[in-house]
Amino acid sequence: MGSRQVTTWAGRNITVAGLGVSGISAARALAGFGASVTVVDGGDSPAHRERAAALEAEGISVRLADAETLPEGTDLVVTSPGWKPGSPLFVAADAAGVDVVGDVEIAWRLRGPDAAPWLAVTGTNGKTTTTQMLASILSAAGLRTAAVGNIGTPIIDVVLSAEPHDVLAVELSSYQLHWAPSLRAHSAVVLNLAPDHLDWHGSMEAYAADKGRIYEGNRVACVYNAADKATEDLVREADVEEGCRAIGFTLGTPAPSQLGVVEGILVDRAFVEDRGRQAQELAEVTDVQPPAPHNIANALAAAALARAFGVPAAAVRDGLRAFRPDAHRIQHVADVGGVAYIDDSKATNTHAAEASLAAYESIVWIAGGLAKGATFDELVAKSAKRLRGVVLFGADRALIREALARHAPEVPVVDLDRTDTGAMLEAVQEATRLACPGDTVLMAPACASMDMFTNYNQRGDRFAEAVRELGAASA
Template identity: 85%
Template sequence: MPFEFQGKHVTVAGLGVSGVPAAKVLHGLGARVTVVNDGADERARAQAAELEALGITVRLGDGDTLPDGTELIVTAPGWKPTKPLFTAAGQAGVPVWGDVELAWRLRRPDSAPWLAVTGTNGKTTTVQMLASILKAAGLRTAAVGNIGVSLLDAVTGDEECDVLAVELSSYQLHWAPSLRAHSAAVLNLAPDHLDWHGSMEAYAADKGRIYEGNHVACVYNVADKATEDLVREADVEEGCRAIGFTLGSPAPSQLGVVDGILVDRAFVENRHKNAQELAEVSDVNPPAPHNIANALAAAALARAFGVPAAAVRDGLRAFTPDAHRIAHVADVDGVAYVDDSKATNTHATEASLAAYESIVWIAGGLAKGATFDELVAGAAKRLRGAVLIGADRALIREALTRHAPEVPVVDLDRADTGAMLQAVQEARRLARPGDTVLLAPACASMDMFTNYNQRGDAFARAVRELGA
């Protein structure tokens, strides 16, 4: 509660999108705030000046030393647990919270419950779908958290909500020990951010924190047993239910798909015999298999909150996906060109490739330690050809040689941003009417582009030049 912070010496670790708001909120609550930051670049200096004008102490270029007298650390989610700052905090008995933990502790007693979502892939889309469904039900809501809208702003601002749709990363969950959601979902689990967490087991454990203390429903992916295992391990409120979602026909206490219809056998009377139609597969945009799974997870959380079936349908119909997520750019000479630049790891790319029957695949970038054999082996029968770009393209080429030797491969040995135009031109040469040219890189973009958005924009521009 706010009065707890009066006079406390709180160290905020990291400036940026979470650190600056946290420092301001804590200062406003009467805490004595010191901000420490590793960097001292122009942006950091500008943020420091803004905070110092309020009377907040800022130490730039010194993110490893624990300030004397610190009673609490509030950290940016991306700071690794192995940093010397946190080692020193542990030795001194100083608790460490993330911005999500701070937001949770600052909630008013009558504040909106949280419907929380995590997973290796699909978090943002699912949370946006959930918010659209909740709004269709007439509820005041917002999509917040890792999605870009600060949870601190949501819980301390003047705008009142009935319920929050909350995206949480594994980083955020690691630093949020007190979080207790109304209901939560883990969409999927695949190796990611292992350099931060240290192991797959630690990564999964942090994801699983989202289920701790759930009140109504723990939503899991029937096709991903690891998510169900996390539900089994969670300590939840009495009466909280395990709710599965599946692309197949649902069993009792599951949501699934029957004859092109999304159906609910979890939140209905006599679920062993009855099912409730929620929406048609065609109401999901785009109706790729992994996106249907996202829609089912969003529907499960909404139904756990008591949303009627019609609102699920209306919310899914109203939802428009963000750019660079399975975005259809254009059809040129009978070939579809699809931008999934957001597919920055193998798990996301596996889902993207599974959505199409015959593909010319544009891939490559920074692999982040990933391997590609399993991905290529699973998609080999769908590949018409492949065009490879980026710093670690050789890793994908070698996997293609091992598992899809008959697939023609164009290896573009250039790192300038103009390589995307050539990649699209080469893909056009390989494609046949009815094919899909799919940008699903399975890699990060920073070797050639500022981010995945710029990469996707370059792809879309190149496609438009084809049709000009």
């Protein structure tokens, strides 16, 4: 904690919005630099009061059951990622001429002069997997690194940690990017763009613009998806440092300044001496698990960022071989009666579900939940030929049912009029009834989980429990 940070923050009156993990991290860090910190939160549960008491014991003020009133004297508001820009607290801040920033912005401002550079990852889908792949590759190269940001340890804690890092693999959500105007990464990628969180951003244009902030000020490489023109457009619009390059990734044969796939080999035609005639072999498709198309794309994006940082080809291969995805991301749960049961509870929007559905040939699809403003016609139309049957549950299941009626009328649909946690067991039972040997029962809900479950992790756990119960019954 150098003097630069202390003089920047000491004596300031800072309001932190949200008593969650990132809010608590920001409050403690800023109080540690001498700021006068007040945390506000609309909740007032026993858990809220317990967290508040812990902060108050450290000299941090906490105001519960009122997240709308701006504390008097506030000169900066630090928000947790999920708070909407139109929240009354932020409207009041704007009226008072007070800036609102996020925890990522605070982390960026708290970096010391010799801080590790950031390799930044965003996109509608695949962010966490790509960031973890990148960290695995960087580690395989012998670099001290961590996967941080929208996953794992709060990024402020990592920036202020005494543990040294050579480089950070940073996952950033559109929310975090919205509130991080100063961020300037070494290199960054937007993996893909599809409608998501439009209820938060207000429009697809605003959502894309926030994603595009990740490219601002990039020094070495802006990595984009050659199959998603919108990501390339964001690169073209970005204000980057002189010499920063646009690097594409593709599941096909790469052009110069791209990474791609040739005869089952991941190859690099971007970070080689003669891009016109040379290609560097990085890894085999089989080194990526699972080798579904969208996961190969994730691996190429991670490899591009690592190569931009100077990582050798062998470390890309070794890092991808060592990587294993988190639970609930196209996770094979079991085979029962010749039917494979796959948990992709992390598929919380249509774009993620489309990628998941594309990985299998004959599917009984379990879907539904909170649509977050999404529509399902394109997803169903693209996936119809793979569907043997569909089981629906959740608050917005009617939207999917109507899209199925329009684009896949011949596919049998079971509509469970339930939004309780116990619906998962019935969903698995109904999917099993529709499935034949050789089919895949795929839970890729295309929706958020909070209408029925605490989060997508709990939803995936309930699916796995139901499948295990099914397996035990058939044993």
